[in-house]
Amino acid sequence: MSLLPIVQWPDPRLSTACAPVGAAEDLGTLIDDMLETMYAAPGRGLAAPQVGVLKRVFVMDVDWKEGPRNPVVMINPEVLWRSDDIAPAEEACLSIPGLSTRITRPTKIRIRWQDADRAEQEQTFDGFAARCIQHEYDHLDGRVTFDHFSSEERRLLEAQYLSQNEATA
Template identity: 60%
Template sequence: MAILPILRWPDARLSTPCAPVAEDVAQLAADMLETMYAAPGRGLAAPQVGVLKRLFVMDVAWKEGTPAPRIVINPQILWRSEDTATGAEGCLSIPGILTDIPRAREIRMAWTDERGQPQDEILTGFAAICAQHEYDHLDGIVTFDRLPPDQRASAEAAYQDQSPA
């Protein structure tokens, strides 16, 4: 396994919609999990490591206890609850910046797992929020894109102020 470099915004690949996965991605997924844990994050999408494929990994429990990694290939969000929560989200591609993003508290998501098995599950709470964040990456959307113009300008300025020149 290898720790992969994580792209930083405004790299154009982070704004590019991804193609479906049609090949074996076992090694890439393993490398992405290692990279996510080392970062340390709770989710990482393939475009964040420069691979424009519909794949993400997540583990929302590992920081509080037992790791429970998920490898999510070609996901589809089939349903979102109308009940939303707005909370501070961080992104490994926009380090040091937290933005308040409204997200559905529950989603129903279908995907293929690392064994090639179809999965269909209702995710709630932080798992739902994390999955929506990573899913956005697959569509070329970063947290800045979810902000109203004035908040986006402030968040981008804060990011640029703390980035090395």
Template identity: 60%
Template sequence: MSVRPILLWPDPRLSQRCEPVGADEDVSALIGDMLETMYDAPGRGLAAPQVGVMKRVFVMDCGWKDGDMTPIICINPEIVAASEDVIAGEEGCLSIPNAPADVTRPARITLRWRGLDGAIVDRKLDGFEAKCAQHEYDHLEGRVIFDHLSAEDRDRIEGAYLGRTT
């Protein structure tokens, strides 16, 4: 395993939709590198496009900073249900360091993915886990936190991140 460089916004790969992982495709080395990179960053989630791999894979571990490491590895994830009620809160991104933004998302989701062992997992997530999974899923769809903002807020926060002055 090795720590990989994390792509920084506005790298165009962060705006591209990722391709599914094939049934016979081995992504175990990628996942090992992603976990090492995420923990080293230190982050709570990391998607494959953030390390330049345009595949539908993300890893997350929402509680490791406060307890044990319990990573979740999601291959070809899909959000199969989302609550109508929403939560809003500040989100940061390893690909957009020091530029947090307030993002509104469904409060609860059901996420389906394939694990490294090939088994299909359905899991209901809420709170920070739901937020983190949706954030990482966005990366697989070519979206970043700026894409959730009003035009005015995006211009202000992205402009400050890129060093533009108004």
């Protein structure tokens, strides 16, 4: 296993919709490397485009910072349902380091995916897990946190992020 470089915004790969993973594609090394990279970052989710791979796969572990590791691998996820109940919460992104934004999302989500063994799974998630899945799923569709804001709010957030990065460079 090895750490992968995390792609930083405004890299165009973060704005590109990802291709489905083919049935014969071997993702073992990529998944292992993504999990190692996520834990080292330290993050709770990491999508393939964040490491420069434009495939529909992400990893997450919403439990590991408070307890034992419980990694989840989602290959070719498909959102089946989102609740009408929504809630705002702070979100951060490994590809936009140092910037936290308040984003409103559905509180529950039902999703179908293939796990690391390529077995079909379907489950409803709520709370932080639902939020994490939606954040990583956005990456697979070429969306980043900035895309959740009006053009004026986005312009201000992008300027804040860019000036913050220039100050630390």
